[in-house]
Amino acid sequence: MDEQAALPAPAMDENKEAIPSMAPPGKEDGMALRSDAVAPPGKKDEMALRSDADAEMWKVNPVAMLGNGGVILVLFETPSGFALFSYDGLKLFQPDAIHNIWGEFVKDFMRPVWLKDFKPFKDKASALNLDTGVNKDLASMIGNVISPDQKLAVGKREYKIIIEHYLGISCLYSDEVMELMWGLQNLMPHYLPKEVSKMTKDDCLPMCKGIMFLLNSYGFDVKPEMVNENIIEMACLVLECDFNVKKHAKELHYAGELLKAISEIDFEDWDLLKLATALMIVGYPKGEQIVAGNLQKLFGDDYSTLVKDAPKYKDKLREVACFRVYEEMLWARKLRFKGLKRLATLARMAREDYETEQAMRNPGEIPEV
Incomplete structure (x- = not known):
């Protein structure tokens, strides 16, 4: 594997x-x-x-x-x-x-x-x-x-x-x-x-459906005619960041079944990064690798269970593989956060340009947005 x-x-x-x-x-x-x-x-x-x-x-x-x-x-x-x-x-x-x-x-x-x-x-x-x-x-x-x-x-x-x-x-x-x-x-x-x-x-x-779906899914109310090259490039970055998380879904859910079997923890409602974090806790119980975030707040009562049961996971997980997946997903989430902030700025600028152009074409009318 x-x-x-x-x-x-x-x-x-x-x-x-x-x-x-x-x-x-x-x-x-x-x-x-x-x-x-x-x-x-x-x-x-x-x-x-x-x-x-x-x-x-x-x-x-x-x-x-x-x-x-x-x-x-x-x-x-x-x-x-x-x-x-x-x-x-x-x-x-x-x-x-x-x-x-x-x-x-x-x-x-x-x-x-x-x-x-x-x-x-x-x-x-x-x-x-x-x-x-x-x-x-x-x-x-x-x-x-x-x-x-x-x-x-x-x-x-x-x-x-x-x-x-x-x-x-x-x-x-x-x-x-x-x-x-x-x-x-x-x-x-x-x-x-x-x-x-x-x-x-x-x-x-017409503007492709994929870009409009991504923009709408993140709450950007952007008309197709407002989309420009900068928005397309930043949306592509966000898409790739999402992919770098989602591509590990099958393996993470398969490994997550161990949480049910060993610790009786139901992970079905967790997002993928939280699941990867849980695998890091049981894979590195002594903190050999740094895990980001307030873990007790993130997992609640499950946190103490994960720490207590960590020895039971020995030889059932490849710790290095878990770490690499976690590292990549954490990197992707951080980069996506920056990308979305930049995308929000670009969308706002595009809307302002669109409204200005509409006002120049139709003096005296309030542009439809």
Whole structure:
């Protein structure tokens, strides 16, 4: 078992993808993601529903359902044409993908996708058309890159219908896919810098749901049009801090079962940091490692029980692993606290700028906030 996981716990999921961001050296992260059903081609008014068996297979073995080792192709529309990217489609299927996908598309060094091809089209409307199908050049572009049985993610439902009907390529279209499209647009200055200057307001996708969910969950009443680059970057920091705590949930809860079995302590209502702290108390009863906070106030009567029962946990926990998990979680919580303070300032400044802009556009009117 990985030394960083609290024991006795199952092994950490080695398939989780690392986010090369602000995590401290030696700490690996993983971002959880999924995809929804899409309507079959050419069938009007039919709900995009899979059979129960099919839906279960997507949950159990998305690699097999996606094909090509889970790597999908993404058709991304730009102001002047279309680009093709390859992407780890499994991220679309992970839990809470709708809330997390955007976090990989904040800075260009993250590089969550690979640009495979780009082609400008004089008449994009004719490239993908419900009546005429797929333009020859676009069909050739897709055909030259896509692998057999590989899925193609698209940014419009009509594109899915057209491509599946005329090219016979299975497409993905869902809220999760749209979060991916927002991310590609956010990193367009890195992948397709010449396209940025051609963008108009109509080309811009709506603010992604993941960012708005995070802001709302922390009580920031921010309109999508108020969100700027600084807010996105700070929200990404908060997201990653949260992840550095949540990624240890399975191992901590598994180890926490010892608290029930040995000390008859119910930890179900505790947050993860409190649980990690309890494991530190029984792992280091003589204070070999410093544990932050007022422990008697935090645990109440359970504190004396933990101290008294500490010898009973010997050889049942890996103390070093417990310490490393606790240290990382404590670091993440402290950094998140600073990030949220900065985010509050940025949100306030963005609101003030928005209200000023609204007042200048509509003199004499009270801006709606």
